Amino acid sequence: MNIAESTINGIKVLSLEGVLNAASSPKFKAYLETADHSGPMIINLEQVEFIDSSGLGLLVRLARQKKSANEALKLAKMNDRVKRVFEITQAHSLFDIYDDIQAAAGN
Amino acid sequence: MxxxxxxxxxxxxxxxxxxxxxxxxxxxxxxxxxxxxxxxxxxxxxxxxxxxxxxxxxxxxxxxxxxxxxxxxxxxxxxxxxxxxxxxxxxxxxxxxxxxxxxxxxxxxxxxxxxxxxxxxxxxxxxxxxxxxxxxxxxxxxxxxxxxxxxxxxxxxxxxxxxxxxxxxIGEYYRLADDTLKNADRYILPGYSSEPDCFLGRNVVIQKGAEIRKPVMIGNNVQISAGSIIGPGAIIGSNVIIDRESVVSGSILMDNTFIGEQLEVKGRIADGSLLIDPESGATLQMEDPHLMSAIQPGASTKQIIRRIIHALAALALLIVLALPFLILRPLLGLRRNWHTKKRLFPPGATAKKLTIEQVVIRPEGAYGRLAIALSIDRYPSLFKVLGGKLRLIGHRPAVSSDTSTISSGCIAMNPAVFGYAETEEWPENERDELMVDHYHLLHSGSLNDIGLLLKALLNKKHM
Amino acid sequence: MEFSVDTSAGVRVGVAILPERIDAASCAELQAAAAGWLKQTANLVFDCSGLNFIDSSGLGVLVSILRKTIEQDGDLKLACLGMKASMLMELTKAKRLFSIHPDAVSAIAAFHGGVRQ
CATH class of the missing domain: 3.90.550.10 (Spore Coat Polysaccharide Biosynthesis Protein SpsA; Chain A)
Structure with a gap:
C-alpha cells in the first residue's frame, strides 16, 4: 500500500493506494505514528482497491483519536467497493464521507 | 457547471x-x-x-x-x-x-x-x-x-x-394503496394485466372453486386454495398462501404471509403474523401459526453446507476438549468460578426468540486461566451447534450487555459460540465488534469460517 | 377471575372479569371456572376490558361456554371488547356468534326479559 501526502486549503490529505488489510495496515499505522499528524485530516480513498475488517479497525481508531483531540477527520472519494464495506459494517456512521476532496477541505 | x-x-x-x-x-x-x-x-x-x-x-x-x-x-x-x-x-x-x-x-x-x-x-x-x-x-x-x-x-x-x-x-397508506390500484394506468405496476383492474404475478396457483373478484392484484408464487374468495380490493404480495375457504377483501397481504383456513380478512393489512387495522392503527401479533404466520424462505444449499461444516467442527472441538472440560468443570465449580447467564436473543424480540446460555469464567487462578485459554467456557454451547441452533462462529452476543444496540440489519444474523470479533485485536466496544461481525458475515464462507475459528481460538485478547 | 351475580335486570346474570391473557396455557382454568358459574346461572356476561390477548384455543373455550349457555336457554354476552380481541374474533368469524356490548351495564340490561338477542 502506498501513502501520498498533500495539502489542500491548509488541510493534510493522505491519499491511500492499494489494499488496506491485515498485512498492510501495520505500515499505515507506523506511518501515522512516526510523524506529527495532528490537525484536521482528509483521507482520500479513491485508489483503495480493497479494505478488510482490520483495515477498517485502523480507520476507526484514527477517527477515535481525532475525535478525542477535537479535530476533524474526513473521508473522501470512496469507490463502490470500499463504500460497500463501510455500509455492511455500519462503519459509515462514524465518519464524515465526501465525494469530493475540495468540498471536504471546505473549498 | x-x-x-x-x-x-x-x-x-x-x-x-x-x-x-x-x-x-x-x-x-x-x-x-x-x-x-x-x-x-x-x-x-x-x-x-x-x-x-x-x-x-x-x-x-x-x-x-x-x-x-x-x-x-x-x-x-x-x-x-x-x-x-x-x-x-x-x-x-x-x-x-x-x-x-x-x-x-x-x-x-x-x-x-x-x-x-x-x-x-x-x-x-x-x-x-x-x-x-x-x-x-x-x-x-x-x-x-x-x-x-x-x-x-x-x-x-x-x-x-x-x-x-x-x-x-397506516390509514393513509391503506387508502393510497387502494387509490393506486384504482388509478393503475397512471403508474407502472408489477404483474401481468389484461384488464385495467386485475394484476397477476408469476406462478400463481388458483385452485378449483376459488373465486377472484376485481379489482385485485396478486404477486408472484401465490397459492389460493379451494373455496377462497379473493377481492374485491385485495392486494396480495409475493410468496403468499391462502388456505381453504378464506375470504380476503379490501385488504393488503404483504409478502411471505400465510392465511389459515376459513378466515375472514376484511379491511385489514397483514404482514407475516402481524395483523393491522388501518383505521384505528391497532395491531395484533398472532401467536397461532395455523391462523396466520410468516412464511420463511427455505435455506439455500450453501447455508446447509455451512451449517454442516460448523456442526462437524463443533463435534471435533467437543471431542478434543472433552477431557479438559471433565477435569476443569468440577474444579471451577468448587472455586465458584463457573457462572451461567441466560438471555434472550435478539434482545427485546417477541417472535422467534432464542434463549442463549453463556458461561462466565473469571481469569483467576491457574484453573480459571487455563479454562479460558482452552475456551472451556464455550464447551456447553457447542452442543447447540450440533443441533443447528447456534453457529460455531458468527455474531457472539456480548455477555455484559442485555440492552445490546442491535439494529435491524443484524437481527437476521445467527448468534454463535465464537464471535468473528474475537479474531481481531482492535475492537474496543460492542459497536466495533458488530463491525467485524458484519464484515465476516458477508465475506466469509464455510472454509474461511474454519480459519477464523482457529484465529479466534488462538487470539489471546479475549482471555 | 372475579365473578359476581347481578340481579338488576330482573334475572340472575353472572358477570365475570376475564384475565389479561387467555391462551393455551390458561384456557383450562377459564373452562373449569365457567363450569362452576353455569351451575349458578346460564346468563353470563364476560367483561373483556382487561383482556389483552386471546388465541384460538382461548377463543375455542369462549365458543364452548357460549354453546353451553344456549343449551341452558341462557346467553354469553361480551362487554368492553378491546381492539386486539375484536380483530382476532373478526378474523375467525367468531365475533358474529356473540352479542357484544360497549360495557357490562348494557350487557346486563340486555338480559332484561331473559331472551337471547
Whole structure:
C-alpha cells in the first residue's frame, strides 16, 4: 500500500493506494505514528482497491483519536467497493464521507 | 457547471417515517411495498420520467436491503449509487458531501418522501426544465427541491405537476394503496394485466372453486386454495398462501404471509403474523401459526453446507476438549468460578426468540486461566451447534450487555459460540465488534469460517 | 377471575372479569371456572376490558361456554371488547356468534326479559 501526502486549503490529505488489510495496515499505522499528524485530516480513498475488517479497525481508531483531540477527520472519494464495506459494517456512521476532496477541505 | 444533465438525489434519514418503521420492522421503510412495489421504485420511476440519468441515495442509516434491491440501477436503465451522511448533517453539509454528484447539472433533491404521485403519460422532463431553483413540490412532510439554474428554453402551456400525497399514518397508506390500484394506468405496476383492474404475478396457483373478484392484484408464487374468495380490493404480495375457504377483501397481504383456513380478512393489512387495522392503527401479533404466520424462505444449499461444516467442527472441538472440560468443570465449580447467564436473543424480540446460555469464567487462578485459554467456557454451547441452533462462529452476543444496540440489519444474523470479533485485536466496544461481525458475515464462507475459528481460538485478547 | 351475580335486570346474570391473557396455557382454568358459574346461572356476561390477548384455543373455550349457555336457554354476552380481541374474533368469524356490548351495564340490561338477542 502506498501513502501520498498533500495539502489542500491548509488541510493534510493522505491519499491511500492499494489494499488496506491485515498485512498492510501495520505500515499505515507506523506511518501515522512516526510523524506529527495532528490537525484536521482528509483521507482520500479513491485508489483503495480493497479494505478488510482490520483495515477498517485502523480507520476507526484514527477517527477515535481525532475525535478525542477535537479535530476533524474526513473521508473522501470512496469507490463502490470500499463504500460497500463501510455500509455492511455500519462503519459509515462514524465518519464524515465526501465525494469530493475540495468540498471536504471546505473549498 | 450546468451541462444540461439532470440527476436525482434521494435523502433518507432514519428518523423519518418512524410510523412505518414501527409497523414493518424487518425492512427499510422505502422497501415497504405499495401495490407490490417498494416505495423506492416509485421515486426511481419519477426520477427517470423527469429525465434523470443518475440517481444517488444518501442515507444516514443502513440500507442493505434497499441496496440489494436497487443495485446499480441497470434494471431501470439509470445509474444508481449510494452515499453516506450523518444524522446531524444539515442540508448544506449534505450538499457539500455530495458536491461532485450535484455539480454535473440540474439536481432534483427528494427529501422525506416515500411516494410521488405521478402519471406515466406525462412528460416530467418539461416540468423539470421549467422549474426554477428552489422548492418545486412540497407535501405534508417531504419536498422536492431543484438545485441548479432554470434553463432558458422553458415551455409554454400547461405543465403537469407531480404531487406528494399525505402519507403519515397506516390509514393513509391503506387508502393510497387502494387509490393506486384504482388509478393503475397512471403508474407502472408489477404483474401481468389484461384488464385495467386485475394484476397477476408469476406462478400463481388458483385452485378449483376459488373465486377472484376485481379489482385485485396478486404477486408472484401465490397459492389460493379451494373455496377462497379473493377481492374485491385485495392486494396480495409475493410468496403468499391462502388456505381453504378464506375470504380476503379490501385488504393488503404483504409478502411471505400465510392465511389459515376459513378466515375472514376484511379491511385489514397483514404482514407475516402481524395483523393491522388501518383505521384505528391497532395491531395484533398472532401467536397461532395455523391462523396466520410468516412464511420463511427455505435455506439455500450453501447455508446447509455451512451449517454442516460448523456442526462437524463443533463435534471435533467437543471431542478434543472433552477431557479438559471433565477435569476443569468440577474444579471451577468448587472455586465458584463457573457462572451461567441466560438471555434472550435478539434482545427485546417477541417472535422467534432464542434463549442463549453463556458461561462466565473469571481469569483467576491457574484453573480459571487455563479454562479460558482452552475456551472451556464455550464447551456447553457447542452442543447447540450440533443441533443447528447456534453457529460455531458468527455474531457472539456480548455477555455484559442485555440492552445490546442491535439494529435491524443484524437481527437476521445467527448468534454463535465464537464471535468473528474475537479474531481481531482492535475492537474496543460492542459497536466495533458488530463491525467485524458484519464484515465476516458477508465475506466469509464455510472454509474461511474454519480459519477464523482457529484465529479466534488462538487470539489471546479475549482471555 | 372475579365473578359476581347481578340481579338488576330482573334475572340472575353472572358477570365475570376475564384475565389479561387467555391462551393455551390458561384456557383450562377459564373452562373449569365457567363450569362452576353455569351451575349458578346460564346468563353470563364476560367483561373483556382487561383482556389483552386471546388465541384460538382461548377463543375455542369462549365458543364452548357460549354453546353451553344456549343449551341452558341462557346467553354469553361480551362487554368492553378491546381492539386486539375484536380483530382476532373478526378474523375467525367468531365475533358474529356473540352479542357484544360497549360495557357490562348494557350487557346486563340486555338480559332484561331473559331472551337471547
Amino acid at each position: 450546468n451541462t444540461g444533465s439532470v440527476q436525482t438525489l434521494i435523502v433518507l434519514r432514519e428518523e423519518e417515517h418512524a410510523w412505518l418503521q414501527d409497523l414493518f420492522r424487518s425492512r427499510h421503510p422505502m422497501m415497504v411495498t405499495l401495490c407490490n412495489k417498494p416505495f423506492i421504485e416509485y421515486l426511481i420511476d419519477f426520477a427517470i420520467l423527469s429525465g434523470s440519468e443518475a440517481l444517488r441515495i444518501a442515507s444516514d442509516s443502513p440500507i442493505t436491503d434497499l441496496e440489494n434491491y436497487c443495485g446499480n440501477g441497470s434494471r431501470w436503465g439509470i445509474t444508481i449509487d449510494y452515499a453516506h451522511i450523518l444524522p446531524e448533517d444539515d442540508r448544506e453539509r449534505l450538499l457539500e458531501k455530495n458536491r461532485q454528484f450535484c455539480s454535473r447539472g440540474k439536481t432534483m433533491l427528494i427529501e422525506k418522501t416515500l411516494f410521488v404521485a405521478y402519471d406515466k403519460k406525462n412528460d416530467y422532463r418539461l416540468w423539470l426544465r421549467a422549474c426554477p431553483e428552489g422548492v418545486a413540490v412540497s407535501g405534508t412532510s417531504g419536498s422536492i427541491t431543484i438545485l441548479g439554474n432554470k434553463q432558458e428554453n422553458s415551455i409554454p402551456g400547461p405543465i403537469p405537476e407531480p404531487s406528494l400525497p399525505m402519507l403519515l399514518t
